[in-house]
Amino acid sequence: MTGNVELIIDGRTLNLPTTVGSEGEVGIDIATLRNQTGCITLDPGYGNTGSCESAITFIDGETGILRYRGYDISELAEKSTFIETAYLLIYGELPTRPQLAEFSELLSENQMLHEDMRHLFNGFPPTAHPMAILSAMINAASSYHPNIINKREERFPWHAARLISQVRTIAAYSYRKAHGLPTIYPKTNLKYTANFLHMMFSHPGEDCELKPEIVKALDLIFLLHADHEQNCSTSTVRMVASSRANLFASASAGVCALWGPLHGGANQAVLEMLEEIHSEGDDGSKFLNEVKNKVGNRRLMGFGHRVYKNFDPRAVIIKQQCDKVLGQLHKSDPLLDIAKKLEEIALHDDYFISRKLYPNVDFYSGIIMRAIGIPMDMFTVMFAIGRMPGWIANYKEVMEDPDSRIARPRQIYTGATRRTYQPLDARV
Ligand code: ACO
DSSP states (O other), rough: OOEEEEEETEEEEEEEEEOOOOOSSSEEEOOTTTHHSOOOOOGGGGOOOOOOOOSEEEETTTTTTTEEEEEHHHHHHHHHOHHHHHHHHSSSOOHHHHHHHHHHHHHTTTSOOOOOOHHHHSSSSSTTOOHHHHHHHHHHHHOHHHHHHHTTTGHHHHHHHHHHHHHHHHHHHHHHHHHHOOOOOTTTTTTHHHHHHHHOOBTTTTOOOOOOHHHEEEEEEEHHOOOOOOOOOHHHHHHHHHOOOHHHHHHHHHHHHHTTTTTTHHHHHHHHHHHHHHHHTTHHHHHHHHTTTTTGHHHOTTBBOOSOOOHHHHHHHEEEEEHHHHHHHTTOOOOHHHHHHHHHHHHHHHHHHHTTTOTTHHHHHHHHHHHHOOOGGGGHHHHHHHHHHHHHHHHHHHHHHOOOOOOOOOOOOOOOOOOOOOOOOOOO
16 A cells, blocks of 8 residues: 655645555655755664565554564464464465475475585584584585575575574584484474484484473474564664675574573573572572662563563563473473573563563573573574574565665765875874
């Protein structure tokens, strides 16, 4: 739907077109603003800037709604699987049985890395963060298949499947490498998430036990992370894609953006925070006082979100899952008790209420991953595996948009105005 708005700038009335989304959100198209007025918009952090039109994911942060291609996240979490949801995100519809079978077959066909890539893993020091390995190896993987770099469009389904499948293999190999363990190859008879756990935790000649409740919990974590509209990493993927870089290069950039502690790195930061609170014998109150008084600019990690100002629907599902998994595994975790205490205090505290800060997806996900046996430095890697279908869907949208242009923001320059070069001896 389209319309118009009038904008008065310096006494001049501009008639600007608007685009109205299918859920009613209105975007003012300011493409002609600079030509007409000489002004640009300034919106650091992009809180009010729509960078694209997208048909993939809808979020209403005021009411806590998240939908992939129109389906509520809670319904998908209950009834779908990560791989079915990945198909939905990338291709727009839930797959039929034959489509799902074909997609799964493509994933299995593409799960092995080129054997030479093992030498690349050996080049990393034992201290390398798995996110650094993941990003580098995703980019490197494209080198083994020139038609990924040449972007043969008819091969897109193959490239997409290859990336989804191989990100999991790379992630598991990076864990094995970091812990000095032998590489475990994927098995064709295992489904996506079970296969990942097998590559992580089996040993040569001794397969790990794949408990259904653990496989299901991790599959759910992947599904809940699968897309989240124009967040920092997805915007990065789209930005890189806009230059017509290949899918693997764009996804590799997404991994780097995700790594930061204000984004995907928050799941690791939450656990580090909980461990610190626990080691100091604090029940959370002392820590929260420091946060509120901005001591050392501390933040309650896993709280707050740019878009959700009510609750993060993923956090609600993850919290329930957390209790369930720990119960099923007959485990208790003092960090879960601290997390619950922090949440309880924060939800009744004016500092957090007035700023509309609620638990986000990362607040409880780390506790489940810890219970499953995933090491802390792999948490953000789990997020990246989960987010891959969303990045691929967004990449596809950019490539298929006939109006897509290279992303190139402007700036307001605030540096020195013109000055002349001073010879070295004349400078004070
Ligand atoms: N703890 C304490 N105070 C916070 C927190 C927090 N987690 N988050 C925001 N605030 C405060 C800020 O200090 C600021 O207070 P002020 O008005 O007194 O200066 C106010 O709330 C607004 O904060 P901004 O940083 O402007 O909010 P923004 O929308 O830019 O940031 C973000 C969102 C990055 C998620 C932020 O809430 C944060 O740092 N949270 C902790 C990290 C985290 O959990 N990240 C994961 C996000 S979800 C995801 O990426 C999967």
